Amino acid sequence: MAVDYKALKNGGFMRQIQKNNFSLRLKVVGGNLTAEQLTAIADVSKKYGKGYVHLTSRQSVEIPFIKLEDVEDVKQALIEGGVETGVCGPRVRTVTACQGNEICPSGCIDTFSLAKEISDRYFGRELPHKFKFGVTGCMNNCLKAEENDVGIKGAYNIEWIKESCTLCGVCVKACREGAVSIQGDGLCVDSDKCNNCGRCVKSCPFDAWKGTSGYILSFGGTFGNLIEKGAEFLPVTSDKETLFRVADKALEFFDKHANPSERFRVAIERAGWDTFRTEMEAAYRG
């Protein structure tokens, strides 16, 4: 029987240049793996591969040199160790994330929980071409949100609490955008300059800034053959319900407008950014 290489590839088995050898892509969400999963991966790589793994550019793990005849045994061994195989081809790929505010002092959002929700909702979904989500916790952008088809960046909507403020001036200096200034006995925020990074909130010694977590979405990023930065045009999204409503619509738009094997970016450009933007804004409003 002929080997269905395409089906294997869709299931994460990437054909190597060595005949009948596959580099097996695993499912990783938000860049986290448990010790148990790592042990299972190590065991499989020793027993069925060459005893090493490759870390991909998007936080996944591949086990090279898996033999065609071992494919089913490998899958079983991984499942027993709590590891799922990844995907390739025209569908939603590994959802990446930085460590976010559960770990990192700079984080404005819980990136891992969000990455998991996105992955549970969309991972593996069939689309005209590959589709990547990435979640970064703050403006430092360690996870490079805008290189993804849909990027999500943590942000803060800010509110000044006059009663707690001593006008110490720390936030005025902490703000990199020059958006905060002391005017008389109050603080003034220039909303045109504020980029919602939340550095005023993080630096304030007196909790005189209240930061409410939100998401800045970017669309149409791609960093392969074509290099384009994802575009931001929506206001800060303040709840997950809105975020998923917009993301649903973005995927719907992609399905509707893209030719087969056409990336999201190219589809948006062909359909027109104005059309796309109007649809996303409508989804944002609900």
Next chain:
Amino acid sequence: MADFNIDETVDITDVVCPVTFVKAKVALEELEVGQILAIRLNDGEPVQNVPRSIKEEGHQVLKLTDNQDGTYNLLVRKTEE
């Protein structure tokens, strides 16, 4: 705003990030809990980042004063571990 009695001063204008924070931290370690340290620091990255790092260490930032010469004075009260 109330004035504070300064117990010790440290000048971190002669070092660059990340030694700025290290030098401030070492100076704080020399103090007793409740004492106040005045830190002289440069405009730019030090004044953007050092106050926040000190806050994240759990100490109480009291005041930031612009010396009008490209440096700032930051008053910090040492807190318990």
